[in-house]
Amino acid sequence: xxxxxxxxxxxxxxxxxxxxxxxxxxxxxxxxxxxxxxxxxxxxxxxxxxxxxxxxxxxxxxxxxxxxxxxxxxxxxxxxxxxxxxxxxxxxxxxxxxxxxxxxxxxxxxxxxxxxxxxxxxxxxxxxxxxxxxxxxxxxxxxxxxxxxxxxxxxxxxxxxxxxxxxxxxxxxxxxxxxxxxxxxxxxxxxxxxxxxxxxxxxxxxxxxxxxxxxxxxxxxxxxxxxxxxxxxxxxxxxxxxxxxxxxxxxxxxxxxxxxxxxxxxxxxxxxxxxxxxxxxxxxxxxxxxxxxxxxxxxxxxxxxxxxxxxxxxxxxxxxxxxxxxxxxxxxxxxxxxxxxxxxxxxxxxxxxxxxxxxxxxxxxxxxxxxxxxxxxxxxxxxxxxxxxxxxxxxxxxxxxxxxxxxxxxxxxxxxxxxxxxxxxxxxxxxxxxxxxxxxxxxxxxxxxxxxxxxxxxxxxxxxxxxxxxxxxxxxxxxxxxxxxxxxxxxxxxxxxxxxxxxxxxxxxxxxxxxxxxxxxxxxxxxxxxxxxxxxxxxxxxxxxxxxxxxxxxxxxxxxxxxxxxxxxxxxxxxxxxxxxxxxxxxxxxxxxxxxxxxxxxx
Numbered sequence: 319x320x321x322x323x324x325x326x327x328x329x330x331x332x333x334x335x336x337x338x339x340x341x342x343x344x345x346x347x348x349x350x351x352x353x354x355x356x357x358x359x360x361x362x363x364x365x366x367x368x369x370x371x372x373x374x375x376x377x378x379x380x381x382x383x384x385x386x387x388x389x390x391x392x393x394x395x396x397x398x399x400x401x402x403x404x405x406x407x408x409x410x411x412x413x414x415x416x417x418x419x420x421x422x423x424x425x426x427x428x429x430x431x432x433x434x435x436x437x438x439x440x441x442x443x444x445x446x447x448x449x450x451x452x453x454x455x456x457x458x459x460x461x462x463x464x465x466x467x468x469x470x471x472x473x474x475x476x477x478x479x480x481x482x483x484x485x486x487x488x489x490x491x492x493x494x495x496x497x498x499x500x501x502x503x504x505x506x507x508x509x510x511x512x513x514x515x516x517x518x519x520x521x522x523x524x525x526x527x528x529x530x531x532x533x534x535x536x537x538x539x540x541x542x543x544x545x546x547x548x549x550x551x552x553x554x555x556x557x558x559x560x561x562x563x564x565x566x567x568x569x570x571x572x573x574x575x576x577x578x579x580x581x582x583x584x585x586x587x588x589x590x591x592x593x594x595x596x597x598x599x600x601x602x603x604x605x606x607x608x609x610x611x612x613x614x615x616x617x618x619x620x621x622x623x624x625x626x627x628x629x630x631x632x633x634x635x636x637x638x639x640x641x642x643x644x645x646x647x648x649x650x651x652x653x654x655x656x657x658x659x660x661x662x663x664x665x666x667x668x669x670x671x672x673x674x675x676x677x678x679x680x681x682x683x684x685x686x687x688x689x690x691x692x693x694x695x696x697x698x699x700x701x702x703x704x705x706x707x708x709x710x711x712x713x714x715x716x717x718x719x720x721x722x723x724x725x726x727x728x729x730x731x732x733x734x735x736x737x738x739x740x741x742x743x744x745x746x747x748x749x750x751x752x753x754x755x756x757x758x759x760x761x762x763x764x765x766x767x768x769x770x771x772x773x774x775x776x777x778x779x780x781x782x783x784x785x786x787x788x789x790x791x792x793x794x795x796x797x798x799x800x801x802x803x804x805x806x807x808x809x810x811x812x813x814x815x816x817x818x819x820x821x822x823x824x825x826x827x828x829x830x831x832x833x834x835x836x837x838x839x840x841x842x843x844x845x846x847x848x849x850x851x852x853x854x855x856x857x858x859x860x861x862x863x864x865x866x867x868x869x870x871x872x873x874x875x876x877x878x879x880x881x882x883x884x885x886x887x888x889x890x891x892x893x894x895x896x897x898x899x900x901x902x903x904x905x906x907x908x909x910x911x912x913x914x915x916x917x918x919x920x921x
Contacts, residue, residue, distance in 0.1 A: 369400045370471045375426045378472045379433050379462060384487035386415040388515060390445045393481055402465055402473040414442040415483040417449060417843055421457065435460040440804050440842050443483060446533050447512030449841040451801055488843050491516055496818055497527060497592040499535045499543035500584055501773055507591055507622045508543045508771045510536050511819035511840055523596050524556040524564065531592060538799040542773040542787040547571050563600040570606025587618040624770045624818055627867040631876045635886050635896060635914035641669050643902040659702040671920045672720030677728045679746050681718035690715050692735060696728040696746040706748030712738030717860060720921060721768040736763050743795050756797035767814045770865055776821050781809040783823060785840060803842040812861040818868050822878050824858035833857055835878055835889055848878050848889050856882035864919045879917035886917045
């Protein structure tokens with residue numbers, strides 16, 4: 319597992335305890351073992367957080383905030399071991415641990431038995447490995463009353479009536495696992511992020527993950543994906559791998575009789591992706607009384623659009639009102655911008671370029687003030703697009719994004735743009751913009767990003783971070799299942815997807831109003847700073863990064879590029895301004911008043 323250290327005193331105070339992003343695991347041979355929940359109850363890591371392991375009150379409380387990590391069904395008993403014997407009987411919390419992020423240092427005062435825990439509530443961790451965000455923002459302080467017994471050490475005398483789990487413990491004792499469900503159009507898989515206890519024996523992982531799939535998708539994804547057919551169940555625990563072969567037996571309900579061959583193909587690809595980190599050479603799948611089918615090739619990879627993401631993405635900026643390629647791109651020798659004729663690449667303020675296996679998609683915001691327009695088009699790779707103006711948009715255009723670019727052809731490609739604080743859809747073929755319906759929280763939309771699967775989105779509304787899903791119907795498009803993601807920021811200003819389950823987020827920290835950029839998991843549970851302290855002068859108005867291909871990485875491939883005022887920056891170990899010398903091709907005589915702006919990747 320790959321862990322990243324915290325950087326910067328300000329964010330370290332807010333994000334006490336640190337966290338990180340796990341690498342992909344290697345393929346491993348598995349063996350027998352029952353499990354139907356989050357863990358096997360192996361308990362190997364639990365010995366590090368025994369009640370009597372320390373007499374330091376700060377360390378003791380941090381250990382208490384880790385005690386719920388482990389086998390789900392015995393979590394209450396583990397936490398009770400930290401409590402005074404006469405306090406245990408009255409401690410009857412709900413079974414799901416509340417995950418909290420410490421927003422400051424624990425308040426431990428000499429001579430005082432009460433320890434104060436300043437916290438932000440993130441959500442609850444279910445037996446299905448799902449971190450479900452809280453319904454509303456909660457920033458408060460818990461109190462633990464401690465008691466010290468000579469010869470025995472510290473006990474908790476009084477505690478909040480919940481199982482508490484710190485984000486540090488979530489990061490330390492759990493690994494991310496991604497399972498997948500087919501979108502409702504059956505054109506691709508949509509990721510669903512879960513947490514698996516890291517000391518679960520690997521031979522039990524396939525059974526756990528199959529039961530997660532059978533249990534259905536996360537509630538927020540239900541409008542966008544298909545669950546497995548009702549009645550699907552494992553006929554037996556997934557047995558040991560023999561001869562590099564993993565055998566899975568499912569009930570007959572797993573594959574409907576109508577369109578059975580196509581359904582079987584979808585099922586095995588869904589299982590192969592969900593078990594990819596533990597998949598041997600051969601998957602043997604038995605459904606009901608059918609003959610076993612064996613799969614050994616990697617054709618399943620194409621069912622996840624993130625598998626098409628490249629290792630070296632192309633990077634662009636707007637310079638002197640034209641789209642320009644940066645030198646650190648896959649083809650820095652090329653000065654021309656794909657899909658754009660030189661006569662179309664003029665008077666540009668913002669842009670988005672998308673690609674599929676066969677086509678390039680362009681969306682340009684041109685003009686200024688009342689003459690500002692959105693112009694879009696597509697063309698086969700190697701050709702230049704004819705751009706069409708998109709009518710029907712109000713004033714105040716934001717950065718366009720391409721939401722869907724099909725694997726082949728241009729049919730069905732569309733993008734999104736913020737205009738007048740509202741969200742609009744546009745087609746690559748042109749035509750009038752269409753407003754995206756949604757149940758709006760208070761405030762204007764100021765940022766939008768779409769995951770590579772084309773269904774999950776993250777957006778900033780009124781300075782707060784949300785996630786939702788895009789639903790397309792004959793009557794238009796809607797954002798549904800909108801719920802807030804709790805970031806460490808008091809004000810969020812920009813967001814982009816950096817991986818299947820991760821976001822790059824910029825905002826203002828509540829401590830001293832410092833500006834920061836961090837990676838944040840899609841459920842808000844884990845984070846890892848990018849630029850921990852950027853001062854107070856200029857807020858990040860826009861950022862972009864390139865999502866990771868999950869076959870090779872968990873988080874982003876390209877660095878975070880962002881804008882403050884008129885300037886474009888790259889987030890390395892410190893901010894580095896993008897200058898004219900970083901452009902591919904000729905730039906002419908440098909002019910101090912003309913600088914690269916509005917950076918973006920070819921997605």
